[in-house]
Amino acid sequence: MKRILTGIQSTNIPHLGNLLGAIIPAIALSKKPGHESLFFIADLHTLTSVKNPEFVKQSTYAVAATWLAFGLDTQKSVFYRQSRVPQVTELTWYLNCFTPFPMLANAHSFKDKSERLSDVNAGLFTYPVLMAADILLYDAHFVPVGKDQLQHLEMSADIAGSVNHKLGQEVFVIPEALIDERVMIVPGTDGQKMSKSYNNFINVFLPEKELKKVVMGIVTDSTPLEAPKNPDTCNAFKLYALLADEPNIQTMRQNYLKGGYGYGHAKTELYELILNKFSEQRKRYNELMNNTALLENELAVGEKRADEMANQKLKQLRSLLGYA
Numbered sequence: 001m002k003r004i005l006t007g008i009q010s011t012n013i014p015h016l017g018n019l020l021g022a023i024i025p026a027i028a029l030s031k032k033p034g035h036e037s038l039f040f041i042a043d044l045h046t047l048t049s050v051k052n053p054e055f056v057k058q059s060t061y062a063v064a065a066t067w068l069a070f071g072l073d074t075q076k077s078v079f080y081r082q083s084r085v086p087q088v089t090e091l092t093w094y095l096n097c098f099t100p101f102p103m104l105a106n107a108h109s110f111k112d113k114s115e116r117l118s119d120v121n122a123g124l125f126t127y128p129v130l131m132a133a134d135i136l137l138y139d140a141h142f143v144p145v146g147k148d149q150l151q152h153l154e155m156s157a158d159i160a161g162s163v164n165h166k167l168g169q170e171v172f173v174i175p176e177a178l179i180d181e182r183v184m185i186v187p188g189t190d191g192q193k194m195s196k197s198y199n200n201f202i203n204v205f206l207p208e209k210e211l212k213k214v215v216m217g218i219v220t221d222s223t224p225l226e227a228p229k230n231p232d233t234c235n236a237f238k239l240y241a242l243l244a245d246e247p248n249i250q251t252m253r254q255n256y257l258k259g260g261y262g263y264g265h266a267k268t269e270l271y272e273l274i275l276n277k278f279s280e281q282r283k284r285y286n287e288l289m290n291n292t293a294l295l296e297n298e299l300a301v302g303e304k305r306a307d308e309m310a311n312q313k314l315k316q317l318r319s320l321l322g323y324a
């Protein structure tokens with residue numbers, strides 16, 4: 001049995017890029033036989049950048065409702081909020097004391113953030129150690145992540161190796177990053193990578209009118225309606241092609257090439273496709289967001305299991321470190 005684990009920060013409502021690039025593939029992976037999966041909301045990591053409790057709470061619910069609306073089964077996968085299993089912070093301390101300072105000082109993500117952000121706090125610096133604790137606490141074998149997280153995963157593996165070596169036994173499983181090279185980079189409405197930081201994202205849960213406005217706002221060039229158009233350089237087509245089935249993609253491609261088909265038509269088709277394709281998930285998401293008691297119940301199932309797993313690991317570690 002191999003254990004898969006991944007976390008997603010609660011910094012906003014997940015967008016189409018998060019869905020196609022992370023959440024949908026992770027749920028598919030969790031349904032494969034021979035795997036046990038843990039998915040969590042990294043709300044403690046969120047505090048490195050956001051200090052607004054109400055926003056964090058709502059984003060946490062939004063992330064939870066998204067995973068559930070897209071088919072996460074809380075009976076099969078362990079689904080929890082990081083902050084509700086605070087044992088992870090105790091493990092972070094132990095791991096801090098096994099982590100060489102230069103390893104953290106050389107992290108790309110810290111260098112990048114410390115140049116960009118005004119709040120350069122120590123949490124930002126030790127972020128990778130909390131991430132290692134997330135993974136090592138539950139003996140995860142594989143961690144599906146985007147490429148930007150690869151260095152963090154290498155650090156987790158190094159820290160695990162260092163503890164095992166110094167304590168003279170296999171305390172931790174050495175985790176491996178699972179990076180799916182085929183996963184597409186979903187373009188945003190302006191053609192750059194879709195990201196909450198660029199404000200170019202599509203939130204598929206928006207009410208119809210607002211969703212339509214966002215989709216109609218996709219940036220296209222000024223080729224007139226009658227003229228033939230190149231589908232491969234058009235954001236509206238690229239997004240359509242990530243969601244539609246093959247015959248429909250071919251039809252839209254031909255429409256672009258033959259002319260007399262405007263970008264407005266393509267965007268309307270994309271908007272309708274999003275509504276149709278995600279109609280169940282939109283409904284479920286709204287039900288959950290309007291019933292946070294139900295969300296809390298779903299999370300409580302996983303939090304209980306995660307708590308038990310965490311206690312076992314910490315018991316072993318406390319004894320090895322001379323605290324028990």
Ligand code: ADP
Binds near residue numbers: 020021147193197
């Ligand atoms: P954002 O860029 O909006 O801040 P995050 O960095 O929080 O998104 O990403 C959360 C997860 O979603 C990561 O696994 C990341 O690889 C994936 N992801 C984010 N944006 C995209 C995108 N445009 N295309 C594909 N995957 C994405």
Ligand code: TRP
Binds near residue numbers: 008
């Ligand atoms: N740092 C990850 C991100 O921003 C989120 C995260 C926190 C995570 N802990 C993790 C991912 C453990 C995988 C495993 O995307």
